Amino acid sequence: MSDIRHDWTKEEILEIYNRPLIDLIYEAAKVHRQHHDPKEVQVSTLLSIKTGGCPEDCAYCPQAARYHTDIEKNDLMSVAQVRKAAEEAKAAGSSRLCMGAAWRNVRDNDEFDQVLDMVKTVYDLDMEVCCTLGMVTENQAKRLAAAGLYAYNHNIDSSEEYYKEIISTRGWEDRMETLGNVRKAKLTVCSGGIIGMGEKAEDRCGMLLALSNLNPHPESVPINGLVSVEGTPLEDQEVVPIWDMVRMIATTRIVLPETTVRLSAGRTQMTDEGQALCFLAGAGSIFAGDKLLTTPNPEFNKDMALFQALGLNPQAPYKKGGKPTVDEEAYKTRPENGEKIKWSRPGHTIEKNVAASEKAKTPSA
Ligand code: SF4
Numbered sequence: 001m002s003d004i005r006h007d008w009t010k011e012e013i014l015e016i017y018n019r020p021l022i023d024l025i026y027e028a029a030k031v032h033r034q035h036h037d038p039k040e041v042q043v044s045t046l047l048s049i050k051t052g053g054c055p056e057d058c059a060y061c062p063q064a065a066r067y068h069t070d071i072e073k074n075d076l077m078s079v080a081q082v083r084k085a086a087e088e089a090k091a092a093g094s095s096r097l098c099m100g101a102a103w104r105n106v107r108d109n110d111e112f113d114q115v116l117d118m119v120k121t122v123y124d125l126d127m128e129v130c131c132t133l134g135m136v137t138e139n140q141a142k143r144l145a146a147a148g149l150y151a152y153n154h155n156i157d158s159s160e161e162y163y164k165e166i167i168s169t170r171g172w173e174d175r176m177e178t179l180g181n182v183r184k185a186k187l188t189v190c191s192g193g194i195i196g197m198g199e200k201a202e203d204r205c206g207m208l209l210a211l212s213n214l215n216p217h218p219e220s221v222p223i224n225g226l227v228s229v230e231g232t233p234l235e236d237q238e239v240v241p242i243w244d245m246v247r248m249i250a251t252t253r254i255v256l257p258e259t260t261v262r263l264s265a266g267r268t269q270m271t272d273e274g275q276a277l278c279f280l281a282g283a284g285s286i287f288a289g290d291k292l293l294t295t296p297n298p299e300f301n302k303d304m305a306l307f308q309a310l311g312l313n314p315q316a317p318y319k320k321g322g323k324p325t326v327d328e329e330a331y332k333t334r335p336e337n338g339e340k341i342k343w344s345r346p347g348h349t350i351e352k353n354v355a356a357s358e359k360a361k362t363p364s365a
Pocket of ligand 1 (some may be wrong): 055
């Protein structure tokens, strides 16, 4: 078994990242086979339960209210709508439903109570339940856990240094604190990032360094290829080369041997052969369904045809961890005074974000 390490240096990770690709894939495939069943791929469905109108300024995101994109905004879904979507996802072969809301952070209000009911509803369908709702306090994370949540996603996006070039409305430290709160609630952690935003190899490796410093390592690390959307500050970014994607997946695999590496956004920009290389290099999960929150994703049947061609099988739910126990009273009890929310707003200037916001205000935009 490879050692599970929390003391990687950025230089070591860069050395791995820069190896000849053919050697890198071979090494990553060996690590993958030592720690995972290489024929199993965990299939998740990502459902946007509240779309658009977000107050943050994440440069890659079409859901930020300040940019002009043509996504359809939606208020919070009903529990019945979520149940229907979960049943469809399960029937199509997904073992996990990941529910995303375009919020800065969770608040102790009626909408959060509704999300907790959604979590319990999907849990009752015997699916793994994941949420991505922005920053959470320890008590909020514990209520999610009591409702049957399995995983909480909160991406760190890039290295600490490059993060500041992408987002000015919420701080890196708050991201890390949220991940700590998720851990305190004994939820599994899903955290990764995006490549193709203009960052350097050092930033990609800096992100992996930050994730590898977490102890324990996140159970899941999504690696997204930027899908550039018109109207966002990153609208002109070119599609990330497949070789970079494979290199990033392989490096993640070696640095975080027990983690499930998720081949996430950007798959429509990849060929079947490119995706096959990612699976060989250690990707152990995909998001299925024709949409990833707001950006396109391959159709389910296309994914299953690829699985068949490669000899891959969808993984059963709770294969890598036990089913959580629900505590109805704990999840239904809203804290009387709420917790003091103290999330920061760094507020530095990111020129491209400001320019995209200004452009969105002009009538011709
Ligand atoms: S990534 Fe999340 S927090 Fe950032 S703008 Fe989009 S929805 Fe809001």
